[in-house]
Amino acid sequence: MRRADEQTLATLDDIVAMAQELKVLFPVAVAVADEVQISGGRSDGVAVRSSNFSDPTSAAALDGRRARRQERVKRTRKEVRAAATALRASLASATLAAD
Numbered sequence: 698m699r700r701a702d703e704q705t706l707a708t709l710d711d712i713v714a715m716a717q718e719l720k721v722l723f724p725v726a727v728a729v730a731d732e733v734q735i736s737g738g739r740s741d742g743v744a745v746r747s748s749n750f751s752d753p754t755s756a757a758a759l760d761g762r763r764a765r766r767q768e769r770v771k772r773t774r775k776e777v778r779a780a781a782t783a784l785r786a787s788l789a790s791a792t793l794a795a796d
Contacts, residue, residue: 712784723773730766 719773719777723777726766726770726773730763730770732763
């Protein structure tokens with residue numbers, strides 16, 4: 698076997714290891730991205746220092762961190778689909794080469 702072939706096999710081992718890690722990490726990332734944390738405060742919902750009503754649900758929905766997490770989950774889904782497509786193409790090429 699050539700050195701390039703050995704490197705390809707090592708890369709395939711890396712892909713398998715990363716896929717196993719991603720399979721464990723992705724559900725956690727989805728759960729955290731969907732989590733909404735409403736900050737604690739007064740139970741009557743009225744802000745103490747202003748005449749405006751406090752809206753903790755709106756604050757949680759508009760939180761930039763939550764939007765960034767959801768965008769990263771969306772990007773992960775897209776990248777996983779692209780990786781699967783590339784792996785299918787690689788498998789097809791290897792199948793044709795072995796034929």
